[in-house]
Amino acid sequence: LLMPLRVVQKPAHRCIRALKAVQTEHVVPQVYTRRSSSAPVPRITSHYTICPRDKDPRWEGVEMERFADEADVVIVGGGPAGLSAAIRLKQLANQHEKELRVCVVEKASQIGAHTLSGACLEPSALNELIPDWKDRGAPLNTKVTEDRFAILTEKYRIPVPILPGLPMNNHGNYIVRLGHFVRWLGEQAEELGVELYPGYAASEDIFERGMELHAKVTVFGEGCHGHLAKQLYKHFNLREGCEPQTYAIGLKELWLIDEKKWRPGRVEHSVGWPLNRNTYGGSFLYHLNEGEPMVALGLVVGLDYTNPYLSPFREFQRWKHHPSVVPTLEGGSRIAYGARALNEGGFQSVPKLTFPGGALIGCSPGFMNVPKIKGTHTAMKSGMLAAEAIFSKLTDENLQSDTAGIHVPSYEESLKNSWVWKELRSVRNIRPSFHNYFGLYGGMVYTGIFYWILRGKEPWTLKHAGLDAAQLKPAKECTPIEYPKPDGKISFDLLSSVALSGTNHEHDQPPHLTLKDDSVPVAQNLAVYDGPEQRFCPAGVYEFVPLESGEGMRLQINAQNCVHCKTCDIKDPSQNINWVVPEGSGGPAYNGM
């Protein structure tokens, strides 16, 4: 029997009303003892996923009824993949004169507000989806004119020629502000009749009985490390037979620079300093051409790093002080900041993509071409392929029941026969090739020989190193890193950066960064790894503060700062942090990131 997968929407603030009505003099005990340890563990997690609602006195008297509504296809996530799927579905429906109700739900308050990427867009998928994108005003304004690559040392820059055929060659691509591109995709989708609902978060079981959206097929395009996808992997055992996904964190800023330094169309990448040869990562600096001298720059750090003292944010800030970067930024001003995790697993880590009632698209299962540093074109194509498979299934069959979940395995087949799969397969060994004694240099040699010459046709497939969370070495085996203080002109402190992301969450909700076990952060993470979460979070959500009683520390979770990057869920060595979606419309307010 096919189980319909219910995607539940929560109305953002009816819950607050309900909470306030119920909260009388009940005071949640601040400190209570778990197990029989001597130190009291402050209660941190109060989210419904950990504290069941029927035992929680806050829920007494709250209505448990839900509204329900039906659509043909519900798409979770209004990013490039989700919107491409929506657009393709409606294109097919209009072409075949069929009625199809397509709803897209997106947790950001407006489409594009949670989108963050470099980005150098390869227009291949866009050309297939909307061939007349130029006439329709797609914001692809900056053609790549110059492509530079270098290895950085602390003081020097060693240029590396980008030969045609190497994955990072960007000829024919566009530098885009992906948030604006996604916004444009949203407009195209609405024109075709897609129902867009920004500001609504989808969660399996919700904080308050909100709304159920029943669909024949639900498409999950939550982006890298989606929280619903996580549950789906477990429930449907979709990760059987593939490697665990590996990730990186990308931090990005937008700067308005001195016009004299501006080189529109220039793409610059570097590897090396400030990361050591065994820490995967590199920088990007793109000169946009949209009327003002703006550059998008950032640092990507592989989350399989081993040193718990590493702070991706501070590495990014200190990279900007490199003698080859400072001249570009001098005299400029920073106008935006953000961060997001991205996939690096590629070919080896793609799970099963379909299950009864649903499908996974985009960066959620993960189709990023890591050496090219591009995932948008493959995400869009996966969305389009899913749409085509779903459409033919919905229109061909005689459907027994309106809400029976439909299985569309033809999507996975068509993906494996498409250029997405060929592309991912050809670069599958580049990222794992970094796991050797020579680290970065070994990887570059491997890429040169096997990719550039042999185009990835070697018969073996290298494995990744395993779960990112398992890679951290205990703090006592590692040396703390001395980071320079931010100077306030080129480099900045964490909190002013977070303020620039415009992130905000309603106060009256339980923190959406939930802990499976409240005692683990101090007992494990702090004791063994010196609390890496206070360093890898790009928004300062996690802080270890001394207990009011004096002895010992506790973890303070500043959930309001969260920029929804998902790094904590990925990198926590105890895998104790579970990121769940907060109320809709909370989170960063990126504009064209």
Next chain:
Amino acid sequence: MAARVLVGVKRVIDYAVKIRVKPDNTGVVTDGVKHSMNPFCEIAVEEAVRLKEKKLVKEVVAVSCGPQQVQETIRTALAMGADRGIHVEVSGKDYDTLGPLQVSKILAALAKKEEASLVILGKQAIDDDCNQTGQMTAALLDWPQGTFASEVTIDGDKIKVIREIDGGLETIKINMPAVVTADLRLNTPRYATLPNIMKAKKKKIASVKPGELGVDLTSRLEVLRVEEPAQRQAGVKVETVEDLVGKLKEAGRI
């Protein structure tokens, strides 16, 4: 029983967003920036919807002035419980110079046209902090006004308004028709739930041009320059009292 309530809603840059001044200093960057309904307007809509739920008014009409995008704001009001919307189309240069005087003329014309008995507005907008529209609208209509309302009670054809003033709270009784502006403590606005947003898509939003209402949009104000607030200068620490006196003398203060 009051028949119709007119509620004005304004689309402003969201309060949590960091504002950036345009490089030419003519204004603030708005393109692509997150916008939402002015918080005081949300409180005004909430009050109107509550009055309707108490059956003290029959219909709530949400009004907004601006370009196409303000329709989103009107839809939010509809999702909160307003019955229909009116979009007064103002765009381009006219929108850049749109201020309380023009808006109050528009609202006054609409209040007469729609035969409203009550106009509820937010006390001020968070982008310009003018705090003028409600008062001007009442003056143009020659209606009584209850501004900075923290409590509104309808009693027959009169309204009791408790106003927040510097000295505390002032209770006044005004005749209907009247203009009321909402202050922070009037209520806590409900949020638009997804089912209500879906229902709101079916509610009507009529479009009207200011010319049809006989309103002249020319502004009497000209914005010369917009600048960021001056950077706070670092302070100087002094070691002794003599140093302090010396520095004060240097600065010409004593």
